[in-house]
Amino acid sequence: MPDAFHDSSARDPPPSCHPGTRRNLIDTITSWGLGTSQHTEPMLWMYGPAGVGKSAVAQTCSERLAEGDKLGAALFLSRSVGLNQRDDPCRLFPSLAYQIATKSKPFGDILDNCIQDDPTLVTKSIREQFQELLVKPLSQLEADAAGVVEGLVVIIDGLDECGKGPGTHCDIIEIVAASIRNRTTPFRWVFFSRPETHIVGSFTTDDLCSLTYQLEIRVSRDIDYDITLYLTDGLRKIQQRNGLSDSWLSERDIGVLVSLSGGLFIYAATVIRFVGGRELLGPMDQLRAVLALASGNKGTDSVHPLSELDLFYTLIMRCVPPGIIPRIQAILLLTSFTAFGDTQNARTGRPLLGLQT
Structure with a gap:
């Protein structure tokens, strides 16, 4: 997903924090990424509702960490209209592996050989991709080369935008968490997302709580x-x-x-x-x-x-589960009629479309 990279021309100019704003959040995340924070958890999850600036914070942190040679990879996922291949979970780990390969030639050489031996690796399940494109090549690095990738930060912004829904989101979290527990990847992982129920459930389980530094970004005056x-x-x-x-x-x-x-x-x-x-x-x-x-x-x-903002709220409405769309439509229709003080047909006096106030 080259269009999802933090320095992609497809995102130029990317959303980023205006100079002098969001200082506390940016400093907190970058110090954690640089290993200078009191928080030592190997995973960070920043969550907040749509529109509060999560992607801008993620972009600014990516740039800061890149300046300090600490950014291993960054992906900015999106399923907005007109954006291609920025929400495909089957491209997630290949894209991360590619970016890490550009930071480490030894890793890139091993990865290249793996894909030449079996070009279908990039089409396998996301769990298999993670093992074959990240875990196995990392395990083959010599000590010196392994030291180069140790502690690099991997940023995934918009986890909730990944295309195939709650099951995929939870799988991605668990795949990364398992690699941390088993020490098969040396990275520090950062996720930015909305606080969707299933994502909150994954990050607040007992075993992930101890691995994750959680930060909330709120709608606040x-x-x-x-x-x-x-x-x-x-x-x-x-x-x-x-x-x-x-x-x-x-x-x-x-x-x-x-x-x-x-x-x-x-x-x-x-x-x-x-x-x-x-x-x-x-x-x-x-x-x-x-x-x-x-x-x-x-x-x-x-x-x-x-x-x-119409596009923004269209995206939110697209997230409504199909099973309750008719009820949501009825509520919005009723709200619209109520706003104009007319829930009854002016000629017959009967409720419009059978809706009762």
Whole structure:
């Protein structure tokens, strides 16, 4: 999955933390990865709801660890529309093995021979791939070469985005955990994911608790300062790029945007993309359209300032289990009718589609 690598052109520019933001989280993870933290667990799991900036933190940590020659491999999984082969579990371990091979020529030579001897290795089950593409080549390294890969950090962002659902997610966690318990891989493993029930269940079992350093990233107004910094710098660049006067944006406007963001970096990032977007209404009108949301007045413009979030929430809706989709549709339909104060047919007085309030 080359498009999922941390330095892939397909992800350029990748989501990353704005300078000066998320310092505590980044320092905590990078110090753990560099082995300078008081936490010595061989696995780290950072979890949080969608939109809080997990991928940005993962990207920034990947870059920091790469600068210190400590990054073994990094994959950023995604099943979003338009992204190809970034959620295929059958490509996960081959992709990690490939990246590690670029860090260690002896490992790469052994891996190359293994695949030439049996090209079908890359098509086997993920458990077999892990053994044949990682465990066995690692076991054949000489002491000096083994020392080069010792302690390298492997980052998997978006575990919950891996294509085949809960069973695959749990299998990946258990495969890695077993290698840690059996000491068949020398890496420090990092997972970023949403706190899906099955993933929480896997990481909170008795045997994994002792192996895993857990970090939670929450939706919180405690990061309003970081969002303020991000919005201020982003809007200043838009101002300079478009030759706007200082009067186009006030501190009060920034405060409104921070309030609208509600502790979600994805909202703030979407605001910046929309206001700075080309071939739309122009930054001043686009900024006013966003600010109007604070008063419930969405203006008269046909372009919705948060249209890019539609894709984001479409992805969330795709995660709804098929068996309860009809119930979810009924709830959303009822909510929509209730919002307009009309759950009954105006002509007959009967409930619409049989829905009762």
